[in-house]
Amino acid sequence: MKFRILGPVQAFDERTGVLVVPAGAKQRALLGALVVKAGQVVSADRLVDELWAEHPPANAANALQAHVARLRRLLSVPPPAAGEPPREWLVTRPLGYVLRLGDADTDARHFQRLAAEGRDLARTDPGRSADVLRRALALWRGPALEGSGRGAICSVEASLLEESRIVALESLYDASLRAGRAGEITGELEELIASHPLRERFYELLMTALYRCGRQAEALRVYERARRRLVHDLGVEPGPALRGRMEAVLHHQDPAAARPVGSPAAGPAPEAAGGDGPSVSRLHTELASLRRHVERLTREQRDLVCRLEALTAAHAPGS
Known part of the structure; x- marks a missing residue:
């Protein structure tokens, strides 16, 4: 049996192919909370809070027991193999309930193991690292614990798992760049930027991928797009890492960002190689314009910082 929470909550019996899907938000929240806390006793009071929050029914204890009984029946739908005793997944304890996994697994734990393996491989074998990370991310079927309500157990775990997914994505595209796969990931990074x-970090990775494909002008436009969004939504300028990547792309100061490992140190950029790409002169004109624009923005940023420091000093106590 594998319990799945990387998407809608469900259980899958790999032996029989039976998929167990709880009906209703309360059943999903109950199974989701017990899977998150698998192997631990979850108190009845905490499960009542998880299912009903601030509006529990008058007979909350009985209502919880009814939901537990239904979930037990649901988990017993796949019959045991011949000669095997029935499996009791959900056990009652004096203080609450516990889901006993035994030799079963959860997709969340499987994801964490694969993600850790992929990150460990990044320095020694980036190609394999990227492949393993893709296998980890393929386990996701939607938002973690989707449809399981807003209880504390499920909502906190969903946030933690989503952050782990984002970190795994960042590791995947970093490994892909190390493996010389820049051309394969630009579209995926554009989609990620649209949703995040x-x-x-996603802007930085996309800038690096574009630059390695010989698309310097597009990489610089990505920086400007990121800056506008950050200033508009948060009122802040890009952080040091993103500014550093912009400077490296602008001035060709970072050879590692300019080409994948193992590629030749010199050679014509794709745009200059003929075909349907823009002419070299037009590209140089566009780059010069972008360079002047970025340098002007940098000067304006320094001026704003100086003005802010002056205002802060003028209003400081004792000034």
């Missing part, structure tokens, strides 16, 4: 427009 304030995540600076």
